[in-house]
Amino acid sequence: MPKAGPRPVARLGVRRAAPLRGMWMLGPALVAGVAYLDPGNVASNMTAGARYGYLLVWVVLAGNIMAWLIQYLSAKLGVVTGQSLPEVLGTRIRNRWARRAYWLQAELVAMATDIAEVLGGAVALYLLFDIPLLLGGAITGAVSMVLLAVQTRRGPRHFEFVIIGLMLIIVIGFVAGLFVAPPDPAGVLGGMVPRFDDSGSVLLAASILGATIMPHAIYAHSALTRDRFPARGPGADSRRPSLRTLLTVTRWDVTIAMVIAGSVNLAILLLAAANLAGVEGTDSLEGAYAAISDNLGAVIGTLFAVGLLASGLASTSVGAYAGAEIMHGLLTIRIPLLARRLVTLIPALIILGIGFDPTLALVLSQVVLSFGIPFALVPLVALTAQRRTLGEHANRPLTTVLGVVFAALLIALNAVLLWLVATGA
Template sequence: MKNLKHTEHRDPQSLSEVHQSVDTSKRTGWKRILSFIGPAYLVSVGYMDPGNWATDLAGGSKFGYQLIWVLLMSNLIALLLQSLSARLGIVRGLDLAQASRNAYPKWVNIPLFGLAQTAIVACDLAEIIGMAIGLNLLFGLPLIWGISITIFDTVLLLFLLNKGMRKMEAFIVSMVFIVGVSFLIEMFIVEPSIIEIAKGFEPSILGGEALYIAIGIIGATVMPHNLYLHSSLVQTRKFQRDEKGIQEAIKFNFIDTAVALNLAFFVNAAILILAAAAFYKNGLHEVAEIQDAYKLLQNIFGNVAPALFAIALIAAGQSSTVTGTLAGQIVMEGHLKLRIQPWLRRLITRLLAIIPAFFTILWYGDDALGGLLILSQVVLSLQLGFAVIPLIHLTSDKKTMKGFAIKLWVKILAWTSSLIIVSLNVKLVIEEIKTWGASGEWYIYVLVVPASLLIGLLLLYVFIYPILSRIRRENNNVPHGHALNIEPVEKIDYRRIGITVDFSKNDRNTIRHALIQGGKQAQYYLIHVVETAAARYYGDTALDYETQSDTENLQKYCSNLAELGYQASPHIGYGGTVKAIVRISNENKLELLVMGAHGHKGLKDLILGTTVNSVRHKVSIPVLIVR
């Protein structure tokens, strides 16, 4: 097992923009260990996002220190599962979504994607609400405006992605540091009872509202999208892919995970302890709202604690929203083989989360956001089984994991954790359906019960399929299959070649490449699109100055080529560039299209459009792109 390179580890990779962008091989000693530090900190922000705040505040204010053991159990389960997620990404070079696509039938991946996407939207919902509340507390900005402006943090994600993996990690760690320091200071202010905190680590039987909040805590702590995210982020580290290198990567990533998640546990425990010491002890048992916590902290401890509280809330929300977007990209590419631009992916996720938050305020008022926050965390918990069960199956598989498959005792711990999560979720669903059913509403029996049964059956299938399926499906690496044998090929003679021109200095190079492809035997179709307002409205009847000028220029190109012995004809399009080029290509039955690319990207792409990219997706002929 000296070299573990295999067919799974092949481009395009998970988060290909930053894949293997951090080289660890040239560093030694502490620098080598530190080069692996980072992925778990990106993951850990999901363990201390505004959703956690809501469940921790509710748990601390209503039940004092009683639920600290739930936090500890959740953190230990998270440490186990995140280490399995990292192991999967390191050994197989696939993230959890990609590996699940290989392991399960194609149809299963569609609902798995839907459920994972629902969890990501629920997570993003928590970030939106947290950011809006933080802005409201610090600057008095109305919640509905705070929610509306969170759509602009899409720009932040684009900026961080362009700066590279290390810069993104530095931003996240700085946000985590702000959160940690804020709560460390607040712990000194509230002076909680150490003895009572210690009693809170003793497990107790849960039911009713305590169970609901406990499951919310589990959902807020062991977040399903983090399992997808971690298995991808560990692939940003470049290391020697032999047995020793992989073993070392697993060890260093476990250290990274343990430190980061223990910091997250400290933050969550600090919030719960803060709520217990400040509110539960003062008889304020209904503090489930973050705004209430802020006001009460101000009344009890003055201005310092609430200000730190609001700053930490904004930092937590802003950092979590970045990692949620990355997870969404991983899930979509892995399960569906669908890749879209990160900014568009971010925008879609954010809009899906903004809509329920926006209408909740409009219909029920600002006070309903706290309940929506806790609900979002319960939704996360309900989705956990669909990420955890495949993860355990995949990391237990000796055929694909080779000598790095998890040991029996780890497998027992992992399945026990999974059983706890699923059992608590089943109990919660049954209790909630009974509660809702008491109202006698028809939709409970027509929609909610059948949907719950279908989801339960899907979970059972996800568990059973890898056990019963002895014949492994052929590994179909995401998003490509195996390399094919290349047969001897004959030269292709293109007879009808289209050339897009814009009368810039790039035209000479574009035309030259086209002439090389077809020689003097081919017919060339020079294409230019007039985009003036007149051209858009009047089409080929437009006679404005630009249309006439462009027509003359195009004719000059044709005459010039005729003098050189080439056959060329002019073709003017009007209005939308992409639509016009595609129409001319189809009408003239072109065999090859040669286009000049100007190399603009980022903001210019948004302003000027991405003509080349759009055209190549809409024509069925080869497209030669010339820079």
């Protein structure tokens, strides 16, 4: 007796599950988006709101719009080529010494990012449990090693679940204060008008953008989508969705991630603008925590510190992942993530051990990040505009124009940041 063919009900079930399947493919952008919620962002946005009120609301919004396009281009490169940005550059930069020089600057940027994130976690542990900064930095590094072990042994999906869980804690920690003391709607609307007050506001605007668009997030996102959606090849799963489907899901993924990151960054600025304007000492994480606790209560202050801790733990894990990918892509050297995490933890522990001001170290790390912006942005826009790289999925002319404009603007603002810091303006 012949076997019965597949039942129509089964096919209907597959069709009905398609939207759920699309949701299941979300995740890489949420992991990369944690880079937009690191302690450097907290410090920049908190200081901007405390010093200038609602003046720089427009900067946070503009930065988020630019971040959406940049992160989408990075994700698209990984989805279409099946390679990360460092891998593509590793094959395109033929000169060995040029490739090594490019790797060195990218590696230094990743390490500077990592220092800021470990410092943020150490400060949070000090605020919550009065743990000495050096020990707090060691604990932050140890926990990040556990998170990276999840990625190494359980795969990208489990790593995404952990990071997304930490992102939820970040959202609660940094947004809770707005429900206790909401901002002035008129002030928020007024802050959407682009303007500056003085050189200090320009410096903070550049700091906000510098802390928002970070090179390691660009490198990491292309690798995350590559790992999550490996390209078709011999023996590959034939059920892999089409590139068009993956790119559609990726756009939604990036949109959700950037809405969350942008909303939280805006919430931090608004919280400071509404409640900490003119309060002394809010230019440091410790001072901001004390001011929030004094003005909004101990519960909100504790939630802020918990959010800061989750921020440091999640972002340092993503930073270590990005650094490993940079080395692998450009030098074809694969160092185990946990070993790399141990090595890159040393500079942060040295800074904490010698008693260097953590907030100043955070600011200086943002300056180092500024040097790396052009080296990540320019190749990203150029590669995604090439048909020989992305074929029919290459950027449309308008996308390329926007990418060039955003890259030029970010490079110029970071140059202004470097100049203002150098001149002490």
